[in-house]
Amino acid sequence: xxxxxxxxxxxxxxxxxxxxxxxxxxxxxxRLASFVTGFHHAFQDQYxxxxxxxxxxxxxVGGILGVAAYEFLVGRxxxxxxxxxxxxxxxxxxxxxxxxE
Numbered sequence: 276x277x278x279x280x281x282x283x284x285x286x287x288x289x290x291x292x293x294x295x296x297x298x299x300x301x302x303x304x305x306r307l308a309s310f311v312t313g314f315h316h317a318f319q320d321q322y323x324x325x326x327x328x329x330x331x332x333x334x335x336v337g338g339i340l341g342v343a344a345y346e347f348l349v350g351r352x353x354x355x356x357x358x359x360x361x362x363x364x365x366x367x368x369x370x371x372x373x374x375x376e
Contacts, residue, residue, distance in 0.1 A: 282297065285297055297330065298330065299330045299331045299334065302327070302330045303327060303330070303331065306318055306327050
């Protein structure tokens with residue numbers, strides 16, 4: 276429900292400028308088709324600024340910032356199994372124990 280409201284809020288806030296361009300797959304294809312068929316301002320917003328690259332670059336930058344925020348705010352507080360060598364997969368102590376049946 277919260278994600279739905281967030282998407283609606285983004286669309287209401289930037290829908291006029293971006294045409295609800297929160298998904299690059301749904302934005303770039305129609306812009307390209309419009310440009311090829313004769314609408315030479317398809318890659319621009321209503322003010323004439325190039326806008327096609329924002330829905331492509333925005334999710335990439337947002338993903339990188341999201342990973343950094345997660346690592347800083349959550350990841351550093353998660354427990355580790357103990358010291359490990361670089362490239363070694365984490366293991367748990369009881370992973371190699373044999374249990375009687």
